[in-house]
Amino acid sequence: MSAFIDARNVPSGTVLEPDLAIIGGGPVGISLALSLANTPLHVALLESGGMTFDSKTQALYEGARVGAPYLTLEASRLRYLGGSSNHWGGWCRPMDAIDFEERSWLPYSGWPITKKDIDKYFARAHALCEGGTLLYDRAGKYASEMGPAIALGDGGVTTRWFQFSKMRGSMLPTHFGDRYADDLKRIPRLQVYLHANATRLGLNAGGKNIDEIDVATLTGRKFKVKPKAVVLATGAVEAARLMLASNDVVTAGVGNEHDLVGRFFADHPIPRDTATLVIFDGKLSPYYTEQQTFRGAILRAGLFPSEAFRRANAVMGSSITIENRVDLDDLASAAVATTAAAIGVDAGDAIAFSLGCGMEVTPDPERRFTLDTDKDALGMPKLKLHMRIADSDFAHFRQTLKELGRQLLESRAGMLRLNLKTREDWLDGLDWGNHHMGTTRMHADPRKGVVNANLLVHSVANLYVAGTGVYPTYGAANPTINLIALVLRLADHLKGGLR
Ligand SMILES: Cc1cc2nc3c(=O)[nH]c(=O)nc-3n(C[C@H](O)[C@H](O)[C@H](O)COP(=O)(O)OP(=O)(O)OC[C@H]3O[C@@H](n4cnc5c(N)ncnc54)[C@H](O)[C@@H]3O)c2cc1C
Structure with missing residues (x-):
């Protein structure tokens, strides 16, 4: 049996050493953990929130906006187990083949994978969305x-x-936290840490490997996770924030050698x-x-x-x-x-x-997030969104x-x-649509994308980003089911062995 552990009871100074750390327990983190259930991997899933909404945790999502009108950053997502699936609309549709293609008339278009690469995972993604x-x-x-x-x-x-999507025994779409908590608890080598906020991705001195993750609770506990590999599954906005704010080794931030992290933000x-x-x-x-x-x-x-x-x-x-x-x-x-x-x-x-x-909007590098001078309750810099349409x-x-x-x-x-x-x-x-995309785009060329076709950050040997942030263009389909298909593909890649 796996355990759900309240990180507020983990003594400060503790060091955890799982094979894989998944940061974020939304649809992505949960789908990935479920898919790795029958592997020998020891997995720690770090989730910022608990089982229900809490306003102090939610406030960690606050940020600033300038430019074209947009939603407030704390209202357009939810920060507890299940993530934004706790209030999603459940609309699902597969993306089209053209959405993946390079189009001469559309700058920055072209995924390094085709629709066929995720098609074979679509039925399982659809089943997870019920x-x-x-x-x-x-x-x-x-x-x-x-x-x-x-x-x-x-x-x-x-x-x-x-x-x-419709959650079994409910009128609502699938809320991944409620729906899959018991399934997660049945996974032998998984530990789910609730109230555990990743606050820093610690690169090694050479800047090529994540050696440790700093974790903090709102009650003041601090501990470290030292995994072999990390999957960042915090949603597109927070993934950019964590990468930009982890700037103690590479000053531009993790994976940001080419100034791409946080750029190309999009929504529908x-x-x-x-x-x-x-x-x-x-x-x-x-x-x-x-x-x-x-x-x-x-x-x-x-x-x-x-x-x-x-x-x-x-x-x-x-x-x-x-x-x-x-x-x-x-x-x-x-x-x-x-x-x-x-x-x-x-x-x-x-x-x-x-x-x-x-x-669908056209990709725009200037529609972007930067770090703000304000800090949140854990001392992390907040984000500023520069919105354009x-x-x-x-x-x-x-x-x-x-x-x-x-x-x-x-x-x-x-x-x-x-x-x-x-x-x-x-x-x-x-x-x-509250469909946050594009901040950690996927491209075969490290100068044009943050992650490669396997969602591995180009410049870091053991950091994957799993989220709609990796979408280089966005299509008009509702993103979540396609994202889950992409994540199931990542699970197969990880089953092939951690680097
Ligand atoms: C109102 C609304 C309606 C929507 N309707 C639809 C729809 O109809 N169809 C559709 O396809 N999509 C819809 N979406 C989008 C959908 O909810 C997202 O695509 C989906 O939730 C993304 O999953 P995720 O796991 O990548 O991220 P999230 O759901 O954002 O989950 C991220 C998780 O990471 C945790 N986290 C964040 N930061 C940290 C940290 N530093 N440390 C540890 N944990 C952290 C959060 O608490 C959260 O649980 C909607 C979204 C909203 C807000």
Whole structure:
């Protein structure tokens, strides 16, 4: 049996010597620990929080923001066992092949792995997320029993499917801490330290190996972990912070020889009410607006730009969701009547919906985190986020919306009215996916990426970073399930032997 150990009871000065230290007990740390269960590795999982929310621990996530509007750093993630899965939405979708490709029109694009490299782990990742029957885009075949897909003329936008995580015996998506605590306790060579904050990654004198991790509790205990290898699984923001703040040997910070750590931060912007969708015959299948349970899965349809459309038109990824019913004002009603008359359809029963979306942003090295002068309760420097969002990102999405509008008219099924024109329109009420990505990007070339294709930090022989921070480009798919697939691949790599 493994033990859950309260680090507040570990005497100061203790030195732990596991084979592997996993820092962070979110979906990544937990999935990795579960995957290594049947190996000879002795693993210590260090988790900052306990089993439930605690405001003093959560405050360790506070930081500053400048630039474009963004969420507060402490509100967009959670710091206790299970991490941000304790309040995630459970939306899941596989990334597309194009998301991994180098695109001549997209600077900084190109993963050192392809979609195929993680595809074989996807079913297990889906099972860990408790997504039920693996359907995704195959759902369309069965959903026709509940009504037809929106008729769209040939073109770049098609109906595709989200699938949802749902924790066994609950209405909620899988909260990895609650759901897997008992499974973790059954792993013989695993020890989970709660209330254990990693505060420093200690490089050896040559700067090429992590020799020790400093751990502190909010009650003042301090001890060290000296593992053979380390996996940093603290989420994209905190991974950058820990690497930048561990600057006693390499002054730029661990793995930051090429000034990349903390740069290229990204999230999925969610502009509200981007367009109004009008369906002329007044009929829309329910799976577009609400989750539906069928064939052992929970699903909802969205509208997505195809890979071919993205390639041909050099546009970023996005997902379009159909949200609430809206009333048309006089001007919009007149536009609908005029358009319907022009194409010879009856729009007497027309209904209208507001469209939502999740957008992919272009990689930007200046959208970044730096260390701030303020310190947290453990003496660690806080982060400052320099947030930016380019007008071209909105323009990419507008191009996809226009294509959808064209296809609706071509099929004579409906029409689209674009609601957001100026930058101020787009930023007004802008929400975000809370999908932190990009701060420790993956690239085969050490000058262009922090980690290699195996998630190993280029300049450190025994430090892996496992998190969405390694995404060099981001796609529009919900990140967590794809991330877990990537982490299961890392588990296979680690099973091959620690260096
Ligand atoms: C409101 C919200 C809704 C979301 N909805 C979705 C969704 O619908 N679909 C989707 O795909 N994704 C969603 N996400 C994103 C998803 O939650 C993350 O992708 C996922 O949790 C990342 O897992 P992780 O293990 O990498 O990091 P985290 O979940 O952030 O876990 C990191 C863990 O590390 C611990 N930690 C941090 N610093 C230290 C330290 N110094 N020492 C020790 N431990 C530390 C933390 O306490 C935490 O437990 C959502 C996120 C939020 C906030």
